[in-house]
Amino acid sequence: MGRTIDALQIRHEIGGIGAIWYREWKVFLREKSRIVASAVNPILWLLVFGGGLGRSVSIPGTDYQAFIYPGILAQAVLFSSIFFGVYIVWDRKIDFLKEVLVAPISRTSVFIGKVVGGATDSVVQSVILLVLGVVLSRFGMIPGLHPTVTGFGAALLILALTTASLVSVGLILGAWMESPEGFQLVSSFLLFPTFFFSGALFPLDRLPSWLAPLVRLDPLTYSVDALRHVILGTAHFALGLDLAVMVGFTVVVIAVGSVAFQRMKV
Amino acid sequence: MAIIEIDHLTKRFDDIVAVDDLTLEIADGEFFGLLGPNGAGKSTTLLMLTTLVRPTSGTARVNGFDLVRQAGQVRRSIGIVFQDPSSDDTLTGYENLKLHGMLYGMPPALREQRIVEVLELVDLTNRKDSIVKHYSGGMRRRLELARGLMHRPKVLFLDEPTLGLDPQSRDHIWAYVERLVREENITVVLTTHYMEEADRLCSRLAIIDHGKIVALDSPANLKLVLGxxxxxxxxxxxxxxxxxxxxxxxxxxxxxxxxxxxxxxxxxxxxxxxxxxxxxxxxxxxxxxASLDDVFMHYTGREMRESSAEGGWAERSMHYRSATR
Structure with a gap:
């Protein structure tokens, strides 16, 4: 008896996660400008910043533009994933959150559904950026980048894992903040250091001694490094270490996120 | 039989007692009203009964389930129309209902069948594929009424369902509520500060002030008290x-x-x-x-509404709430 009830409850929870995802997906499809905008900025970074600076900067073994391509992918996922957290603030503001929280599913499922929903958005964005990477390199606009199916496929998996953890961080922040303005403010304090310290724009080999430990503390560093492994074939840390840190970080933030949602006020 | 048993329910926010030792039984099939001015504790009571806010002390049973220990079963037993619109306005009416069915674990076939039924009940069938952003305030409230009923709850909570609506839409909502009580055969708990609303709809009502019940009876009997x-x-x-x-x-x-x-x-x-x-x-x-306004005045020494101008109070309270957010 007890076991059948558990099985039923688990089915309901999975259905609930599906429901949350369904809603996020519908909203994402309806806000087409968001999809376009999410691809424009990274491409500007890649072509304008990378193209402009690339003439004067040389990275051993590859072109600067190709070198920052993995970092720009990680940056795009970082920004869109963290900003996804603001939707929970909006849900609360428009009272939609009450409808969700009064439904007979656990708050952990609400959280997981949100993570899957936000990660889906970022994965779609990543696919667009990977395809643009292939197209632009075909036209010789990213010198030094040689896309391969396995490399870009692996990059997508790494980006998916990265977004799962970063969406969680965004949602933790969203569960905690009361206003969208507050969210913007606090998230920008989080976003820029995370981006700059990740080594998205520079190699990790010869860092000043004060910078090296900060870079190692930044969880995004390991995503960027893993992406360099699979896209460029060369990186700083071992791929195994990168993946271990990423998985560990994801587990921790998902656990913290579930607790944050448990304590979240309506 | 009591479908809701409230037992010494209390909620404190810092040093404010929002709900003060409330004890009350609501019978199966009743149309029960909680009447009181803004800040009287109606909404907090409702948020506790719907498991969204934990009581400071005391408890209640809804459909036989304890609020705190069996929150999941309580949630399955209830439907709610919140005071503020709580549908997603980037989705269509249909999509909001589908989402609701999914959240409540309804099997797809049953879900689709119920969507057709409840849309029919609130006359939104031909607008089901419009995005909710383009609905009027009254239509949106009707959609949420349909949504609250979709999973066949035992108890439907209506928290100020006509707040902020123009008199005509308000009248419509009342008509729908009366119809659904006839057709769906459920217990309804309504909070309102519209006296006409309470008078017209409720079989019994409690007047609440400062978190306490000051009077509890049928509207007719309450008015008789005034003689x-x-x-x-x-x-x-x-x-x-x-x-x-x-x-x-x-x-x-x-x-x-x-x-x-x-x-x-x-x-x-x-x-x-x-x-x-x-x-x-x-x-x-x-x-x-004598009207319920006078009854309220009699028990609390204050007027329910500042003016009798239709909608004036509601609009002001909306402004107040958006200003304090």
């Missing part, structure tokens, strides 16, 4: 002889506000000449049967 009619006499800046009125012996209550003297009198029409003789000069006279 009859309300006589309003415009006296302007004059000097009405209130002592003489008091001396008449049959006036239950005398109040003076803004140049108006308001008396509660049994069989006012027959006794009006005596009153007019006693009070002296008056500029206007109004006699009407």
């Amino acid at each position: 009859g009619d309300v006589v309003s006499l415009g006296v302007g800046k004059g000097e009405p002889n209130l002592d003489a009125v008091k001396a008449l012996g049959f006036v239950d209550k005398i109040e003076r506000r803004n140049g108006i003297v308001q008396l509660t009198v049994r069989d006012a029409r027959d006794r009006l000449p005596q009153i007019l003789q006693a009070i002296g000069e008056v500029k206007s006279i109004e006699v009407r049967p």
Whole structure:
């Protein structure tokens, strides 16, 4: 008896996660400008910043533009994933959150559904950026980048894992903040250091001694490094270490996120 | 049989007692009203009964399930229309209902069948594929009414379902609520500060003030307590002889506000000449049967609404709420 009830409850929870995802997906499809905008900025970074600076900067073994391509992918996922957290603030503001929280599913499922929903958005964005990477390199606009199916496929998996953890961080922040303005403010304090310290724009080999430990503390560093492994074939840390840190970080933030949602006020 | 048993329910926010030791039973099939001004504790009571806010002390059972220990089962037993719109306005009406069915674990076939039924009930079938952003306030409220009913709850909570709507939409909502009570056979708990709404819909109501029940009965009985009619006499800046009125012996209550003297009198029409003789000069006279407004006034010493202008109160409270967010 007890076991059948558990099985039923688990089915309901999975259905609930599906429901949350369904809603996020519908909203994402309806806000087409968001999809376009999410691809424009990274491409500007890649072509304008990378193209402009690339003439004067040389990275051993590859072109600067190709070198920052993995970092720009990680940056795009970082920004869109963290900003996804603001939707929970909006849900609360428009009272939609009450409808969700009064439904007979656990708050952990609400959280997981949100993570899957936000990660889906970022994965779609990543696919667009990977395809643009292939197209632009075909036209010789990213010198030094040689896309391969396995490399870009692996990059997508790494980006998916990265977004799962970063969406969680965004949602933790969203569960905690009361206003969208507050969210913007606090998230920008989080976003820029995370981006700059990740080594998205520079190699990790010869860092000043004060910078090296900060870079190692930044969880995004390991995503960027893993992406360099699979896209460029060369990186700083071992791929195994990168993946271990990423998985560990994801587990921790998902656990913290579930607790944050448990304590979240309506 | 009681479908809701509230047992010494209390909620404190810091040093404010929002709900103060509330004990109450609501029977299966009742249309029950919680009446009171903003801040009286109605919404907090509802948020506790719907498991969204944990009680500080005390508990309640809904459909036999304990609020705190069996929150999941309580949630399956209830449907809610919140005070503020809580549908997603980037989705269509249909999509909002589908989402609701998914959240409540309804099997797809049943879900689709219920969506058709509840859309029909609130006359939104032909607008189901419009995005909710393009709905009017009344339509949106109707959609949420449909949504609250979709999973066939035992109890439907309506938290100020007509707040902020124009009088015509309000009338529509009332008609739908009456219809669904007939057709869906459920218990309804309504919070409102519209006296006409409570009077028209509720079989029994509790007047709440400062988190406590001050009166509990059917609307008709509550009005009987006042014993009859309300006589309003415009006296302007004059000097009405209130002592003489008091001396008449049959006036239950005398109040003076803004140049108006308001008396509660049994069989006012027959006794009006005596009153007019006693009070002296008056500029206007109004006699009407006691309303729930007067009942509220009687129990709390305050007026429910500041003015009788339709919607005025609601609009102001909306402004207030958006300003304090």
